Every structure is written in structure tokens, then in C-alpha cells.
Amino acid sequence: MLIVAETVEPVISLRGVTKAFGSHTVLSDVTFDVPKGKTTAILGPSGTGKSVLLKNIIGLLRPDAGEIWVEGEQIVGMKDKDLYRIRRKFGVLFQDGALFGSMTLYDNIAFPLREHTRKGEKEIREIVHKNAELVGLMDHLRKLPGEVSGGMKKRAGLARALVMEPAIVLFDEPDSGLDPVRVAYLDDLVRKSQAETGATFFIITHNIPSVMRTADYMGILFRSKLVRFASKEEMRTSDNPIIRQFLTGKAAGPIGMDEMADSGDIDAKLEDYPELAEADGVHDGVHDGVMSV
Numbered sequence: 001m002l003i004v005a006e007t008v009e010p011v012i013s014l015r016g017v018t019k020a021f022g023s024h025t026v027l028s029d030v031t032f033d034v035p036k037g038k039t040t041a042i043l044g045p046s047g048t049g050k051s052v053l054l055k056n057i058i059g060l061l062r063p064d065a066g067e068i069w070v071e072g073e074q075i076v077g078m079k080d081k082d083l084y085r086i087r088r089k090f091g092v093l094f095q096d097g098a099l100f101g102s103m104t105l106y107d108n109i110a111f112p113l114r115e116h117t118r119k120g121e122k123e124i125r126e127i128v129h130k131n132a133e134l135v136g137l138m139d140h141l142r143k144l145p146g147e148v149s150g151g152m153k154k155r156a157g158l159a160r161a162l163v164m165e166p167a168i169v170l171f172d173e174p175d176s177g178l179d180p181v182r183v184a185y186l187d188d189l190v191r192k193s194q195a196e197t198g199a200t201f202f203i204i205t206h207n208i209p210s211v212m213r214t215a216d217y218m219g220i221l222f223r224s225k226l227v228r229f230a231s232k233e234e235m236r237t238s239d240n241p242i243i244r245q246f247l248t249g250k251a252a253g254p255i256g257m258d259e260m261a262d263s264g265d266i267d268a269k270l271e272d273y274p275e276l277a278e279a280d281g282v283h284d285g286v287h288d289g290v291m292s293v
């Protein structure tokens with residue numbers, strides 16, 4: 001059978017992106033393309049620069065070297081005015097949901113529409129309700145963030161990230177603070193909203209079961225470098241010890257207890273780590289997750 005590689009137009013392209021804070025190089029020569037209309041996840045141990053990467057993509061930080069293309073425009077070095085325009089292409093779900101504590105969920109979700117559009121309250125209500133419905137919050141819109149659960153805050157954050165109909169939705173560790181079952185529910189919602197909106201989803205996380213459920217493509221950051229960027233299937237069957245160790249969550253391998261204990265060898269071979277070589281391939285959470293649809 002002839003297998004034709006799927007070619008998908010990139011919506012974000014990074015070329016040789018490098019970022020240091022003082023002598024600490026956080027991202028080193030990072031290059032990859034985010035396929036349009038798909039879900040891409042970037043994984044990496046804590047402190048590897050995932051949030052820094054995301055901030056570079058939305059122009060909140062500027063790389064020291066390299067190019068970042070968003071829908072065909074190079075954003076590094078852009079004037080603020082143009083960066084604001086580019087930022088409107090993104091809906092962002094920050095780690096803590098970043099809701100305004102003194103506003104109801106309704107007002108939080110309506111906020112970007114009131115701030116950035118001239119839409120009237122009637123139209124705003126329709127959009128808020130449509131998105132609240134999607135994330136299952138219709139009965140809670142009058143509540144304040146402090147009165148709802150962590151999972152509901154995330155869902156409100158997701159609804160708020162979607163109201164402007166962004167081309168790209170960015171998630172910074174959407175699973176943080178949620179138990180595994182709530183994460184599974186949120187993942188279902190991520191898949192559903194991606195399918196419904198057709199937007200490009202870009203997720204930064206270290207939650208492997210969650211990535212296995214949601215991502216089409218994935219990249220792994222380790223010691224400031226992108227170890228590999230490929231389809232989920234290629235990553236699952238990879239014999240690269242860093243990828244294998246990260247995806248199976250084993251304590252044996254090139255990734256150490258902390259950055260100081262990491263093996264510096266990003267070209268390590270699987271034979272060097274017998275415990276990893278014996279590990280089964282990584283299972284696809286879509287088929288074994290109790291909560292998956």
C-alpha cells in the first residue's frame with residue numbers, strides 16, 4: 001500500500017529560536033511547524049522553557065535569535081501595533097485560568113468582546129451563551145470564580161479564549177491543579193471544541209495521558225533543545241531514550257531528578273538504558289481512558 005505523508009499547512013513556524021536570560025540559555029535553536037487546524041502539544045520537564053516558548057509565540061518575549069512566523073508574518077522585531085494585531089489571532093488559556101475574581105463567569109467570558117469589539121450586548125450575550133453551552137457552564141454564569149470549582153474555572157477560561165473566534169488557541173498546562181478525572185473531562189472538551197471551531201490548538205504540558213488523548217502532533221523539549229517534533233504515532237513508537245523515558249515516566253534514563261542530574265547527552269541511545277528498552281510502547285489514552293468518549 002502506498003502511504004502518502006499528510007502535508008498540512010503550518011500556521012506557526014519557528015526557525016532557530018534561541019532565548020537566554022543572562023547566562024541561562026532556556027531555548028536553543030528551536031525549529032518546528034505547527035500544523036493548521038490540528039492539535040499540537042509541546043512537552044518537557046518542568047523548567048525547560050515551555051512557558052517561555054509560548055510567550056515568544058505571542059510576542060510577550062522576544063527571542064535573542066531566530067524567526068517566528070504566524071500565519072505567514074514574521075513577528076520577531078515587529079512594531080507593537082502589529083504585534084497587537086497578531087495577538088488577536090490567539091485565544092490563550094493560562095495556567096490558572098486567569099479569571100477576574102470580581103467579575104461573574106458571564107462577565108469574564110464577555111470581557112474580550114467588550115474590550116476588543118464594538119458588538120452590542122445582545123450579540124455578546126449570544127456569543128457568551130454559545131460558548132458557555134459548549135463548555136457546560138450555562139447554569140453557572142452568574143457565579144464568581146471564587147464560588148466555582150477548579151475545573152469550572154478552566155472551562156470558563158476556555159470559553160473566554162474562544163469568544164473572539166481565534167485562529168489559534170494556546171493552552172499553558174491546562175491540567176494544572178486538576179485531578180486525573182477532571183483532566184480527562186477537560187481533554188474531551190478540548191477535542192470537542194477543536195473539532196467544533198476548526199482552530200489550531202497548541203498545548204503546553206507535561207501530562208502524558210492528556211497529550212495522548214488530545215494531540216495530533218507533539219514535540220519534546222529537553223535541556224533547551226527540541227528533541228523531536230513529529231506525529232503522535234511516530235513519537236509513541238520512537239526509540240529515542242529521552243522520548244521513551246518522558247512518555248513512559250520512568251526514573252531510569254537520560255532525564256534526571258533535576259536539571260543538574262540530567263545527562264547532557266541528547267543523542268543518547270536506547271541500548272544505554274536497558275530499563276527503557278524493555279518498556280512497552282506508550283499506550284494511547286483515547287482507548288484506555290475511562291472517561292474518554
Ligand SMILES: Nc1ncnc2c1ncn2[C@@H]1O[C@H](COP(=O)(O)OP(=O)(O)O)[C@@H](O)[C@H]1O
Binds near residue numbers: 046048
Ligand atoms: N522573565 C524571566 N527572567 C529570567 N528567567 C526566566 C524568566 N522567565 C522564565 N525564566 C527561566 O526560564 C526557565 C524556563 O521557565 P519556564 O518556561 O517557565 O519553564 P516551564 O517549562 O516549566 O514552563 C526557568 O529556569 C525560569 O526560571
Ligand SMILES: [Mg+2]
Binds near residue numbers: 050051052172173
Ligand atoms: Mg510553565
